[in-house]
Amino acid sequence: MRYLLDTNIISEPLRPRPAPGIMRRLCEHEEDIAIAAPVWHELRFGCLRLARSKRKQAVERYLEEVVLASFPVIEYDRAAADWHAGERARLTATGGTPPFVDGQIAAIAFVHEMTLVTSNTRDFRGFQGLKVQNWA
Numbered sequence: 398m399r400y401l402l403d404t405n406i407i408s409e410p411l412r413p414r415p416a417p418g419i420m421r422r423l424c425e426h427e428e429d430i431a432i433a434a435p436v437w438h439e440l441r442f443g444c445l446r447l448a449r450s451k452r453k454q455a456v457e458r459y460l461e462e463v464v465l466a467s468f469p470v471i472e473y474d475r476a477a478a479d480w481h482a483g484e485r486a487r488l489t490a491t492g493g494t495p496p497f498v499d500g501q502i503a504a505i506a507f508v509h510e511m512t513l514v515t516s517n518t519r520d521f522r523g524f525q526g527l528k529v530q531n532w533a
Contacts (some may be wrong), residue, residue: 398469399429401506403515404439406532407432407468411459419516422532431469433505435498440464477504488523495523503527 409419423430432440440460447453473481481504488495495503503524506513512528513521521529 398431401511404436405516419532433502435501476508480504
């Protein structure tokens with residue numbers, strides 16, 4: 398796997414008008430894509446919060462039939478936790494307060510030597526050595 402997708406990228410196909418650039422790259426790189434367990438959490442949490450509706454059914458179907466069927470889910474393990482703790486301590490000491498979940502996602506990408514793909518590059522710029530791309 399080369400690319401770890403942030404929640405905003407894997408959610409793009411669910412938008413009324415998905416960004417063409419993101420959609421093209423999802424198709425181009427589908428064999429090299431994974432998601433992080435914290436991203437899966439965010440996707441499921443968002444879906445579970447939806448009221449019973451056709452929209453919720455469509456999201457559930459997308460998550461099961463597309464996301465889980467197509468992309469491995471990489472766990473937040475000890476190596477990721479160690480890297481995350483070090484980066485969190487370093488960033489906190491310099492006045493930064495990275496969101497915990499973003500740190501988990503960054504750690505998974507870093508320890509698996511993957512490029513993190515996100516539309517919110519600003520949320521990840523403080524992490525040292527992390528490769529980040531914006532497909533938008």
